[in-house]
Amino acid sequence: MNDRKETRFKILFIDDEPHILRALEREFYNQTAYNFTYVSDDRKAYNLVQKEEFAIVISDYLMPYYKGTEILAKVYEHSPRTRRILLTGFAEVASQHISQPEQLIHQYIEKPWDKQKLLQCLDEEIILYQSWPK
Amino acid sequence: MKKANSANPTTDQLEIERLRALEKATREELNQLKQSNLQAQQYLDIAGVAMVALDTNQKVVMINQEGCRMLGYPEEEILGTNWFENFLITEDIPAVKNLYHRLMTQQSPIVEYYENPIRTKTGTRLVEWHNSILLDLQKKPIGILSSGLDISERAMAQKALEQANKAEQHISSKYSATFDLAPIGIARVSPEGKFLESNPYWGIITGYSKEEILDLTFQDLTHPDDLEQDLEFVRQLLAGEIQSYTMEKRYFHKKGYIVWVKLIVSLQRKENRDPDFFISIITDITEKKRIEGELAYSEERLRTLLASSQDAIVTIDKDSQVVFWNDGATNIFGYTASEIIGKPLTKIIPKNFRGGHIKGVATVISTGKSRLAGVPLDLVGLRKDQTQVPVELSLSRWELRGQVYFSGIMRDISARKEAEAETKRLTHAIDQLHEIVFITDLKGEIIYSNSAFSKTPEILPKELFAQGAILSACNNYEDPIHQNICEALLQIGTWQGELPLHCHNGDYKYFEVTISLQESDNLESSTLVFVALEITMRRLEQARQIQSQKMESLGTLAGGVAHEINNPIGYVSSNLHSLTGYLKAFGELEDMRSELEEGVRLGENGALQALTKIDKKKKMINYDYIQRDIKLLLADMLDGVDRIKDIVNNLRDFSHVDTHKLEKMDVNLSLQKAVKVAWHSLKFKCAIKEEFSLVPLVECFPQEINQVFLNLIINAMHAIEEKGTITLKTSQIADKIQIQVIDDGVGIKATNIPRLFEPFFTTKPVGKGTGLGLSVSYKIIKDHHGTVEVTSEYGRGCSFTIVLPLKQHLKNPDQGKR
Numbered sequence: 001m002n003d004r005k006e007t008r009f010k011i012l013f014i015d016d017e018p019h020i021l022r023a024l025e026r027e028f029y030n031q032t033a034y035n036f037t038y039v040s041d042d043r044k045a046y047n048l049v050q051k052e053e054f055a056i057v058i059s060d061y062l063m064p065y066y067k068g069t070e071i072l073a074k075v076y077e078h079s080p081r082t083r084r085i086l087l088t089g090f091a092e093v094a095s096q097h098i099s100q101p102e103q104l105i106h107q108y109i110e111k112p113w114d115k116q117k118l119l120q121c122l123d124e125e126i127i128l129y130q131s132w133p134k
Numbered sequence: 135m136k137k138a139n140s141a142n143p144t145t146d147q148l149e150i151e152r153l154r155a156l157e158k159a160t161r162e163e164l165n166q167l168k169q170s171n172l173q174a175q176q177y178l179d180i181a182g183v184a185m186v187a188l189d190t191n192q193k194v195v196m197i198n199q200e201g202c203r204m205l206g207y208p209e210e211e212i213l214g215t216n217w218f219e220n221f222l223i224t225e226d227i228p229a230v231k232n233l234y235h236r237l238m239t240q241q242s243p244i245v246e247y248y249e250n251p252i253r254t255k256t257g258t259r260l261v262e263w264h265n266s267i268l269l270d271l272q273k274k275p276i277g278i279l280s281s282g283l284d285i286s287e288r289a290m291a292q293k294a295l296e297q298a299n300k301a302e303q304h305i306s307s308k309y310s311a312t313f314d315l316a317p318i319g320i321a322r323v324s325p326e327g328k329f330l331e332s333n334p335y336w337g338i339i340t341g342y343s344k345e346e347i348l349d350l351t352f353q354d355l356t357h358p359d360d361l362e363q364d365l366e367f368v369r370q371l372l373a374g375e376i377q378s379y380t381m382e383k384r385y386f387h388k389k390g391y392i393v394w395v396k397l398i399v400s401l402q403r404k405e406n407r408d409p410d411f412f413i414s415i416i417t418d419i420t421e422k423k424r425i426e427g428e429l430a431y432s433e434e435r436l437r438t439l440l441a442s443s444q445d446a447i448v449t450i451d452k453d454s455q456v457v458f459w460n461d462g463a464t465n466i467f468g469y470t471a472s473e474i475i476g477k478p479l480t481k482i483i484p485k486n487f488r489g490g491h492i493k494g495v496a497t498v499i500s501t502g503k504s505r506l507a508g509v510p511l512d513l514v515g516l517r518k519d520q521t522q523v524p525v526e527l528s529l530s531r532w533e534l535r536g537q538v539y540f541s542g543i544m545r546d547i548s549a550r551k552e553a554e555a556e557t558k559r560l561t562h563a564i565d566q567l568h569e570i571v572f573i574t575d576l577k578g579e580i581i582y583s584n585s586a587f588s589k590t591p592e593i594l595p596k597e598l599f600a601q602g603a604i605l606s607a608c609n610n611y612e613d614p615i616h617q618n619i620c621e622a623l624l625q626i627g628t629w630q631g632e633l634p635l636h637c638h639n640g641d642y643k644y645f646e647v648t649i650s651l652q653e654s655d656n657l658e659s660s661t662l663v664f665v666a667l668e669i670t671m672r673r674l675e676q677a678r679q680i681q682s683q684k685m686e687s688l689g690t691l692a693g694g695v696a697h698e699i700n701n702p703i704g705y706v707s708s709n710l711h712s713l714t715g716y717l718k719a720f721g722e723l724e725d726m727r728s729e730l731e732e733g734v735r736l737g738e739n740g741a742l743q744a745l746t747k748i749d750k751k752k753k754m755i756n757y758d759y760i761q762r763d764i765k766l767l768l769a770d771m772l773d774g775v776d777r778i779k780d781i782v783n784n785l786r787d788f789s790h791v792d793t794h795k796l797e798k799m800d801v802n803l804s805l806q807k808a809v810k811v812a813w814h815s816l817k818f819k820c821a822i823k824e825e826f827s828l829v830p831l832v833e834c835f836p837q838e839i840n841q842v843f844l845n846l847i848i849n850a851m852h853a854i855e856e857k858g859t860i861t862l863k864t865s866q867i868a869d870k871i872q873i874q875v876i877d878d879g880v881g882i883k884a885t886n887i888p889r890l891f892e893p894f895f896t897t898k899p900v901g902k903g904t905g906l907g908l909s910v911s912y913k914i915i916k917d918h919h920g921t922v923e924v925t926s927e928y929g930r931g932c933s934f935t936i937v938l939p940l941k942q943h944l945k946n947p948d949q950g951k952r
Contacts, residue, residue, distance in 0.1 A: 019770045023705035026712035026767065030756055062697050064818045089700025090693050111697075111704035115711050 008035040009126050010052070014045040014071060015060035015087070020111075027115050034122070042066045046074060053079040055129045056122060058109070061088040072105055081132035083125040085109060184261070184282040187268065190238045192216050192231070195277065204284055206255025221252045237267065238275045249285065260286045319395070319416040325372060325409040327351035339395060339418045341388030352414070357384035357392065364397075371401045372409055382419060394423040446525070446544040451537060452499050454479045454492065458541070466525070466546045468518030484516045498531060499538055515544065524551045570645075570666040573652075576603040581661060593635060593645060593666050605657065619649060623662075627651040632669070644670045676913070683910040684841045687848055688788060694814030699781055702774030709771050716764060719755035726751055784811045788844065790837060796942055798831035799839060801873055805862045808843040812851065816860075820851055820877075823861040832871050833941050838914045845907040846875040846934050853879025853932065870920075871938050878931040882924070890924055918942065 011034050015021050021038040028036055037054070039045040042063040049057060049071060057075045059068035072084040084104065089111040106125070109118060184201035188194060197205075197212050205212060205221065218231055230250070236242035244267050251258045261282040268277040319336030323329055329347045337343050340355060356364055360383035367379040378400035385393045395416040404410045440447055446463030450456055456479055459471040467474075467482050474481060480488045515525045525544040532539050564571050565585045570593055572583035578599030587593070598616055601607030605624055611617040615633070622629035628650040635643040645666045652661045688695075726748045733740030752758075788811050802824075809822055816822065832839075850860045854877055863874040882890065882897075889895045891912040915922045919939055926932030 017701055017705070019705045019774060020701060022766065022770060023708035023712070026763065027708055029712070029759060029763075062694075062818060089697040089704065091696075111700040112707040113704060115708065 008033065009055040009129070010035045010037065011056045011058070011122065012037045012039065012045070012049070012054040013058050013087075014039050014042060014063075014068070016040055016042055016063040017060070020060070020087075027118070031119075034126075042071065046071050049075045050078050054082050056083040056085060056125050058085040058087050061086055061090050069104060076104060081129060083107075083129050085121070085125065087111060087113065184284075185279065186217065186282065187277055187279045188217050188234075189277045190275065192218050192234060196279075201282070204254060204259065204261075204282070205252070221254075223251050223253055223258060226250060234278075237278070240275060252282075259284050319418075321347070321414045321416075323352055323399075323412040323414050325411070327353050327368075330411060336416065339393055339416055340385055346388075355385045357386065360384050367399065368412075371399065371412070377401075382423075385416075392420075393418060394420045443543075444545075446546075447541065448479070448544065449539055449541045450479045450495075451539055452495070454495055457539065463544070466517075466523060466544065467515060473518075482515050482517075484514055484522055487514065495540065498540075512547065513544075524548055526550075568667065570664070570668075572664050574599075574662050574664070576605060576657070576660055576662065578604070590635075590643075590668070593633075593647075593664075595633065604662070605651075623649065623651045627653070633666070642670075643668055644673050679906065680838065680841070680910050680914065683845075683906040685789060687841070687845055687907055688785065688811070690848060691812055691815050694812070694816075695781060695785065698814035699778055702777045706771050706774040706778075709767050709774075713764075713767060713771075716760045716767075719757070719760060722755065723748065723751060723757070780810075781814075787811075788837075788840060795835070796833050797836050799834055799836045801829060801832055801839070801843075801864055801871060801938075802826040804836065804840050805843050805847075805864070805873070808840055808847050809862075811844060812847050816847075816851055819857060820854055821857075821859045823859055825861060825863040827863075827865045829864050829866045829871050830940055832938055834918055834938065835914075839918070839938075842911040842914050842936065843873070843875070845911045846936075849907060849934075850875055850877035850879065853877050853881070855880060858931075867937070869940050871940060873936045873938070874933055876931065876933040881928040881930050881932050882926040883928050884926075887924060887926065891922070 013021060013024050013036065015024075015038075018040045021040050025036070025038055028034070034055075037048075039048060042065050045059070046066050054075075057072060059071050061068040068086050068088065072086070075082050075084055083106050086105045086108040088108060091108070091110050095108070106128075107121060109121060184204045185196070185198040186194060186201050187196035193214055194212050194217050197209055202209050202212065218227055218234065222230055233242065237244060244265060248265075249260060249262050251260050262285045263280050263282050265278055265280045267275050268279055270276045319333065319339045321329055321332040321336050328351050332342075332344055332347045334344070336347070340347070342350065352364070353361060360381075363381065364383060367376070367381065370376045371379060378398065380396065380398045382394065382396050385395055387393045396419050398415045400413050402410045402413060440460050443460060443462045444465070446466045447458070447460045448456060448463050449458035456474050456477055459469070459474050463474075464470050469481070480491065483491050511527045511529070513525055513527050515523045517523055524547050526547045528543045530541050532541065561584075567584060567586060570584065570586040570590060572587045572594065573581045574594070575581060576599075578594065578596065580594065583591075595616070597613065598604055598619065599607075601610045604620060608617070608620040608624060611620060615631070618631075619629045628648065630648045631646075633645050633647045635645060637643055646669045647664060647666045650663045652663055654660050726744065730741065730744040730748060733742070733744035784807065787807065805824070805826075809816065847860060847862075854860070858878045861874070861876040863872075863876065865872050886895075886897065891909050895909070912922050915936055915938070919942065921937045923935045923937075924932060925935075
């Protein structure tokens, strides 16, 4: 890894479905502004968020070992300024969580997603992330 | 008494003669006196004739023993009393007294003989009197001497005798038409009893002709029980003790039956007083005897009836005073006869009816007409304890010696009134029912039907009776339902099931029908009670309920399904965008291919330049990546589309309304399908363990059974809070299949187990289930003639066991049409 990459904002995608991750990867395959990480194993992701700080963590909800909200709770615990987004086909669950006062998740994106909206959402969240006091 | 002879005075000679004569006369007179004294004594002592002497003052101066016996008083009580006043009957007294006075004053000659009645101590006797006047020396009457013979019996026999004498006259004039035509039987009988002659009417009564009777004696014809008395009478008649006799006796008719006759017999004597023949007169009194017997019987019966009747029998006079009151009346009204006889009837009439009663009695007495007589009336009576009692009154009015009486028979109809009210209540209730209720005889004739019946009279299953009386038509039915009904009625007296009714518009109506046989003494008069409830709506509702419950269970899976569908759609749609990008890049490369061709034509330099440009482009579009990725991308998309297709197919399979055809189904496959539908909700929570045996196909309605499996799997899933295992087991037990769904979840509290299959019973939080899953599952399995059982240990999971028969023997061929 070179220095230039190090300075880019890190974004983590978590989904137990590799198909989803691959599709996302394709969306961003020539996108160089951010440093994307894709993890399909929810247990690995659960560990990763405790070791590394990401600007944004985007997680699926329903996964074999952890629910997306559980991982995002962990993210909040370790780096509260990390923006937490739920990417799910199960919109009701997400909307329940977003309305809770502790704001475990900042936003949710429904599957199937719209590429432009996704990108716009990421840009917005990066700004919010930057504006968060260190 | 002899009178003294007077002498004739003539000469001296004659004087001597006269003296001698006088002496002689005196002697003679003395002798005569002695003789007459003796005679008088004899007279007095002779029994059988009463002798009475009266003085001019009508007083008794002498009475003999027989006189005392006849009057019934001792001599001393009779002597000195006024004969006429004490012993004559009142009406006779003035006339006799007058006559006696004229007799004593010689104004009237003596009546030698007469009959008149006298009063004795024991009653009136008819006496035949012979009288002589007692004279003193101056020939002045000093009294009367009468001898009397009691002829009461003789007088009574007199009329008969007269008749007999008449008959005798008839007999003596043989050709008299009267003898032959007389409507009485007349016969001449020898002193020994032999019939000598008879008239035709005798023949009519006894059956014997003139000729036949000649060989017989009256003893032959007489009933043995009457013979003795008859013979006694005959003896008395022959002995001269009686002049005739009359008796009612029985003859044997020639044909053997008994004829009652009234018999009058008198005796005809010869010149020398020897018995000559009897004259016997008979009249047929059989009918009279019969009527007398019946009368006596009916009187006895009436008496018994009056006493023992449960009905009150009460008679009142014109003033409404009770004059008769039987035990039945006491039982009903509480008053004893002694308490109420002589009291007004109004005691047993409630106040508000008393006026009407009094008015009614008055009207009947004045007009002689009653609108109440002859018609039974329902009235209210008042008991002694002042409670009211409904009675039925039959009233009659009668008269006796100019007095009007009313007799009423009152029956306590409390029980009947109650029964009537009960019947009315029941009938009303039955008429309110939605259920059609009707009763027929065994031939299908309707005896009773309620109002619901009139809306659907075609519910009467005419085919049941098409063969005649239902119970004798068993084994003749083509339709298995009818056969089944008939057999059930014969064996257990009742049948219950569903009967479809084909409507004119081609639809079916469904009825749940119960038929029960009400057996009576003989099968002929037994009846069938039908109770039918239309369940068409219920059936439709049931089908709807099953369907809606299915949708509901699918609904609980909706989250999982949505997620499961949105995932592949998400990446397929994303990939399509990416693919578009890839194609655009390829398009640009394609464009460069013509530049390359141009460069090649220009020469080496040009080609190189173009290739460099292409390389640069390839780098820019990340050509290697695209080329590597494009196969994967397409594979991902196909995979995604397949998954969507799968999910949709599964759902469609489940949400389909059942085709309602019995099909052979593989239960193992069905369980796997159910798991697949629920998979999206199950997959991160429950491990599925399949312990399948190789089982035969089961005949069933597949959609319904799938639904049951899905319900049980969803239930098991909900019972598992975090992670757990659902075990699915199948096995064959004889001609049945056993399916078990076992989970290791929270289990079911023992108290809830009995309520598990109750509709709307749920322990799940609001929104997690309506509580219909298990009740619908239970219903489906029951319809398949299977069973569902549940065992559970709270906190340790639970196990549902379904047993299904391999084949469905549907009694109701229509069941599949639901």
